[in-house]
Amino acid sequence: MKLQILPARTGAQWVREGLRAFFRQPLAMAGLFFMFMAALSLAAFVPLIGGLLALVLVPALTVGLMAATREIEAGKFPMPLTLFVALRADAPARRPMLLLGLLYAVAVLLVMAASALIDGGNFAQLYVNGGGITPELVTDPQFRVAMWASTLLYLPISIAFWHAPALVHWHGVTPVKSLFFSLVAVLKNTRAFLLYGALWMAVSVGVAMVLLVITAISGSAAVASAGLLPAALMVAAMFFSSLWFTFRDSFAVSPPDDSPSLPV
Template identity: 45%
Template sequence: MKLNIVPARTGLVWVKLGIQAFLKQPLALTGLFFMYMAGVLVLSQLPLVGSLLGAMLVPAATLGLMAATAEAAGGRFPMPSVLISAFRAGRQRARAMLVLGAIYTVGSMLATLLATALVADSNPPLAADAQGTPLDARSLVALLLHTPLVILFWHSPALVHWHGVAPVKSLFFSAVACFRNLGAMLTYGATWLAVFFLVGSAFSMLGMAMGGAAVARSVMMPTVLLLVAMFSTSMYFTFRDSFRADDLPDAQATPGEESTQ
């Protein structure tokens, strides 16, 4: 396995490739994303263990969406079974993915508990998320404290599944890849923020022109979900170009590769 060091402009390419892959199979990829969201919603309704199970399955679900993108990018139709790819690659890798899920769950709980301890719940909302839901100071601090988890788990599910890397080792390699390709990752994130802002603003104004705030909100909801589905599609390309192995689907060489072994 080799780590590819890519130029900052590659972040733009990742966004472009994600959108192109999504447009190759828009119905399939949208449907798979909504299946994932529906699954999380159903699990969250279970008493006591619902939220824990949802968090446990985040790495596996991330891998499933990346595998679906690999199928679409290769000109194939991603079937619903691709969402459980993490559990179809043998007992050892399925167990490793569950270990990743357990680590993610513990980390997420710690971040949430720390945010609760640091910020009182009496503060008024400071902002709103992409769907207009108010975010108070505690929620914003919790999101900030989840940032290290995002870095650690950005590549780790794919490393475990496609490269057979041990769970803890995959977290280390994921963080190294994100920091070594920081310019590309920042460009990637900034580009997606711009896409969300520009498309969201355009559809919001269209909704306002068609019938006011209520129509704008009804238009924004599916728009944001489609953009999130496109974003999740582009994640596969950040992994594909950050690591190289002969058995990786659609593997392509990127200049400046450096061994992680």
């Protein structure tokens, strides 16, 4: 397995391919993303360990969405069980994925603990339990600092876990090594990932603008309130449809000779 060094324009290619994959099977990908969210929500309801369990499942279920995109790319229809492909593997293959999930959960909980030191746990409680952001929270300077601090602390976690689930599942890389390889792969291709992120932000803003225009034309604020959540979920489903392509292009079995090697 070798790391690919990619030009910046690859970020735009990932977005295009993600959108193309989603619209080839929109109902399947939207349905799988809904199942992804529903599975995490159900896991969170488990007494005592629900929040931890939901976080542990994130890497495994993310692999499921990537596997679904992979099937669409191959001209197949992704079935519902595709979402659980990493959890349905035999025990020797499943254990590293669950260990990776545990590492992810610990990392996120440490970020939440750090934010609690800033605002007394308001942001952490909102993140874990959900709910709306009240005007009081928005005007609370400690809450804003906790939110931005959590975002900055989560960024290296996101980079380290970006490719890690796929490396563990498809290449049998150990969890700790997968985090290192993922970190290196993203940092080596920073320009491509920056363009990729900027374009997904543009897609999100574009969808929001369309919603605002429809609201202005209809003259009813109910249109915006009713369409905001479905629009956000649709964009999220499109985004997850592109994750497979970022992994596929970042690593190769037989890359050019000048590509850096990543020993498994």
